[in-house]
Amino acid sequence: MSTSGTKRSAAAALAVLTLVITAACGSSGGGETSPTTAPAPRAAVLAVKIDNVPAARPPTGLEKADVVYVEQVEAGLSRILAAYSSDVPSAIGPVRSARETDLELLRQFDEPTLAYSGAQAALRPSIEAAPLDALPPSKAPHAYFRNGDRAAPHNLYLRPGGIPHPTGRGNAAEDLGLRFAAPPPGGTPVSGRTVSYPSARFTFTWSANGGQWLVGMDGAPSRTASGGRLGAATVVLQEVDVQDSRFHDRGGNTSPFSATVGSGSAAVLREGRSYDVTWERDTAGSATSFTTEDGRPMTFATGQIWIVLVPK
Numbered sequence: 001m002s003t004s005g006t007k008r009s010a011a012a013a014l015a016v017l018t019l020v021i022t023a024a025c026g027s028s029g030g031g032e033t034s035p036t037t038a039p040a041p042r043a044a045v046l047a048v049k050i051d052n053v054p055a056a057r058p059p060t061g062l063e064k065a066d067v068v069y070v071e072q073v074e075a076g077l078s079r080i081l082a083a084y085s086s087d088v089p090s091a092i093g094p095v096r097s098a099r100e101t102d103l104e105l106l107r108q109f110d111e112p113t114l115a116y117s118g119a120q121a122a123l124r125p126s127i128e129a130a131p132l133d134a135l136p137p138s139k140a141p142h143a144y145f146r147n148g149d150r151a152a153p154h155n156l157y158l159r160p161g162g163i164p165h166p167t168g169r170g171n172a173a174e175d176l177g178l179r180f181a182a183p184p185p186g187g188t189p190v191s192g193r194t195v196s197y198p199s200a201r202f203t204f205t206w207s208a209n210g211g212q213w214l215v216g217m218d219g220a221p222s223r224t225a226s227g228g229r230l231g232a233a234t235v236v237l238q239e240v241d242v243q244d245s246r247f248h249d250r251g252g253n254t255s256p257f258s259a260t261v262g263s264g265s266a267a268v269l270r271e272g273r274s275y276d277v278t279w280e281r282d283t284a285g286s287a288t289s290f291t292t293e294d295g296r297p298m299t300f301a302t303g304q305i306w307i308v309l310v311p312k
Contacts, residue, residue, distance in 0.1 A: 043085035043170040045112035047132075048158055050080040051096040052200075054218065056154040060225040061089035063304070066172035068232070070308040071101050072242055074253035076198025081105060083112070083172040088165070093157030094150070098123065100245050101258045101309075103130045107284040108176055113165050115143075115158045123247055135163060173305050177287045181299040184292050187273035195237060195308050202308060204235045206272045212303065213269055233303025235269040236290070238279055242311040258309040266290060270301040 043066075050059055052070075062068065065082035073079050081102050082092070098116040103126060106112050113133040127134050137144040143162030147155040173180075192205040192213075203216035212231035215222040222230040238260075245257040263280040268290060277298050281288040290298040 043110075043172050043175040044165065045109045045172045045175060046084045046088060046160060046163075046165050047102070047106055047109070047112045047114045048082050048084070048092045049096050049098050049102060049114070049116040050082055050092070051094040051154055052078050052080050052217070053154070055151070056094045056096075057217070058223045058225050059093070059230075060157060061092035063224045063228065063230060064089045065304060067176070068304065068306045069105055070195075070202065070306065071099070071105075071258050072197045072200075072256050072309065072311065073099060074249045074251070074255055076200065078197055078200040078202075083109070084160070085170060085172040085175065088160045090161060091157050091159060094147070094154045095144070095156045095158050096153070098127060099255060099257075100126065100247060101256075101260070103127065103132075104260055104284055106130070106132055108281075108287045109172070110175065113163065115160075115163070117153070117156050120247060120249070173300065177289065178300050178305065179297065180302045183270055183273065183301070184275065184294075184296055184299060186292070186294075187275045189272060190269065190274040191272070193235070193237065193267070193269060193274070195310050197311070204232070204269060204306070206269075207231070208272060211271075213306075215306070231304075232306040233270065233301040234305045236266055236305065236307040237269070237310050238266040238288075238307055239264045239312050240309050242309075258311075260288065260309070264312070268298055268300075 050062060062082055064087045065084050066086055067083040069081040070078055079096060095115060095117050098119045100123060106114060111131055111133065113135055115135050118136050119127055140163050143159050145157055145159060147157055192203060195202045201218050204213040207214050210231060212233055213235050215230040215232065224230060241259045242256050243259060244254045247255040249255060261281050261284050266277050266279045268275045268277050275292060275298060277290045277292055279288055279290050292298050
């Protein structure tokens with residue numbers, strides 16, 4: 001090959017390489033860019049089991065959670081599992097005991113810390129074997145305190161600053177693979193929805209002025225410890241099979257287990273509309289995906305997400 005031919009070949013190769021690099025880095029036209037660095041580390045998630053009977057309300061610090069799970073427990077009552085990462089408050093509670101449902105839900109996160117008041121003896125081996133950092137008061141006594149203004153057992157609170165829990169590594173919702181973006185097309189206008197357990201009731205009412213779904217429990221507005229309204233940017237009503245587990249509370253009531261591995265229907269509420277979606281979770285180690293009727297991944301409004309496990 002001639003010298004000029006060699007130079008032309010080198011120039012062509014350089015042009016191709018330049019084109020590839022330019023495409024990878026994006027353009028100045030504002031289009032999407034492809035990542036050129038390693039993915040950000042997954043969120044360091046702190047999960048707290050929160051009491052939710054009337055005597056335990058209002059909760060402290062719940063409004064700061066990235067994701068709020070609502071689940072049915074004994075006697076048809078409800079409890080909350082709140083996941084924190086982007087904003088961890090100085091106090092959270094009241095803290096109550098863990099359930100089998102919590103262990104399956106938390107498999108979706110990357111070795112989260114679980115703060116809880118305790119658990120029945122039969123469940124403790126499962127907690128110890130789970131891929132999480134179990135943190136009851138017996139393991140971190142200085143991270144918990146009793147509120148003298150409330151009666152036990154509704155007066156135990158967590159001081160997250162008292163535990164070696166890293167923060168500031170992203171949003172727990174993104175750790176689940178949920179994406180904050182513009183809403184998909186479609187959806188049905190709706191002003192509110194209600195979910196009932198045998199002994200608990202939740203309402204979610206759209207507030208256009210506040211841009212959120214205001215939460216109500218048992219017919220009353222739900223408030224924070226500082227007096228503000230509890231509200232969610234997105235609410236997921238996820239239909240699940242609720243089964244009797246092999247565990248019981250001290251009163252002999254069977255502990256229900258909400259199965260979150262599998263598939264089913266759900267409704268996603270965002271910005272005053274309801275979207276019918278399908279949820280799917282193949283294994284306990286995988287995250288739950290939510291897909292619209294036309295096969296697209298469901299997107300979520302920026303802000304707190306409530307996921308209510310609704311008995312089929």
